[in-house]
Amino acid sequence: MQAGLAGVPVFKLYGEGGDWPTVDLLHCETISSRSQLYGWEIDRHRHGDLWQLLYVRSGPADLYVEGQHTRLEQPAIQLVPALCVHGFRFQAAIEGYVLTLAAPLVNRLQDELGVCASVLQQPHCYPVAHGGRYLDTLFAAIAEEYARPAPGRDVLLRSLVCALLVWLSRQLPQGEAPAARPDRGSQHLQRFVALLEKHYREHWPVSSYARQLGVSTAYLNGVCRRHSGQTALQLIHQRLLLEAKRLLVYTTLNVNQVSDQLGFSEPAYFIRFFKRLSGQTPSRLRKD
Incomplete structure (x- = not known):
C-alpha cells in the first residue's frame, strides 16, 4: 500500500459517506465491529478532519500508515492524524478499539494538553508494554460512557481522552516528537x-x-x-x-x-x- 493521494478515498468513518454520523465529537467502536464487515481488511483511505487511535489488545494486525508497514504481534496503539493514508488487515481473533476524534475536539484538546499536544501531530505506533491494564480500563470506560447518554457525558469523555493522550505523550523520550511530515x-x-x-x-x-x-x-x-x-x-x-x-x-x-x-x-x-x-x-x- 503506497501513500500517494491519487485514487485514495476520503471517508468520515470507513465505508460511510461524508457526514459525521453522531452528535458527539468522538466515535468509539471495537475493531471487529467494522472490520468484519469488510473481510477483516480496511483498504487504504484517509480522513480530512478526523484523528484515529487504533488500540490492538490482542491478535496479530498489519498496519499500513503513510506507506510504512508495521506487523503487530504485541499490544500497541497506532495514532493516525487527519490526512494520513492508512489501511489495516486483521484476523477474526482481533480484540481492541478504534477511537475517532473530530477536529473540533482535537482543537480543544490541543489547548488543554499544552506540551503534550505534540503527540497529535504525526502518526506513530506506541507499544503498550506494561500499560495494558491501565489502557484496558481506560478504553473500556470510554466505550461504556460513549454507549449511554448520561449527565456530564461530554466532560467525562473529553477527560478520559485527555488521560489517554497524556499517557501516549509520556511514552516518547523526553523532548522527542514523531518526525514531522511537511506538506x-x-x-x-x-x-x-x-x-x-x-x-x-x-x-x-x-x-x-x-x-x-x-x-x-x-x-x-x-x-x-x-x-x-x-x-x-x-x-x-x-x-x-x-x-x-x-x-x-x-x-x-x-x-x-x-x-x-x-x-x-x-x-x-x-x-x-x-x-x-x-x-x-x-x-x-x-x-x-
Whole structure:
C-alpha cells in the first residue's frame, strides 16, 4: 500500500459517506465491529478532519500508515492524524478499539494538553508494554460512557481522552516528537479547520477564510477537495450542522435560540438549512 493521494478515498468513518454520523465529537467502536464487515481488511483511505487511535489488545494486525508497514504481534496503539493514508488487515481473533476524534475536539484538546499536544501531530505506533491494564480500563470506560447518554457525558469523555493522550505523550523520550511530515496543502487545510472553529458562527464566506490564510479562494477549495473530499463551503456547513445537532440534543434551547446561537439571521432560514443538510427538521431530531 503506497501513500500517494491519487485514487485514495476520503471517508468520515470507513465505508460511510461524508457526514459525521453522531452528535458527539468522538466515535468509539471495537475493531471487529467494522472490520468484519469488510473481510477483516480496511483498504487504504484517509480522513480530512478526523484523528484515529487504533488500540490492538490482542491478535496479530498489519498496519499500513503513510506507506510504512508495521506487523503487530504485541499490544500497541497506532495514532493516525487527519490526512494520513492508512489501511489495516486483521484476523477474526482481533480484540481492541478504534477511537475517532473530530477536529473540533482535537482543537480543544490541543489547548488543554499544552506540551503534550505534540503527540497529535504525526502518526506513530506506541507499544503498550506494561500499560495494558491501565489502557484496558481506560478504553473500556470510554466505550461504556460513549454507549449511554448520561449527565456530564461530554466532560467525562473529553477527560478520559485527555488521560489517554497524556499517557501516549509520556511514552516518547523526553523532548522527542514523531518526525514531522511537511506538506503545504495539508498545513493549509489544518489552518483552515482551526480558523473555521473560531468563526463558523459568523458565517464568513469562503473568500474571507482564504484571505485570512493568505491564499486564493480557488486554491483553498482545491486543497479542501483534494484532502477532505469536500469543498470549503461544505466543511463550513458540516460544522454548523454538527453544532446545531449538539445544541438540540444536549441543551434545552428552543429552535429559535439555537438559530440565534449559530448566527442565523432568521429561524426559518436555519430550519431550511438544517432540513436540507440532514433530511429532517430540528424538531424531528429532538423528538427522535
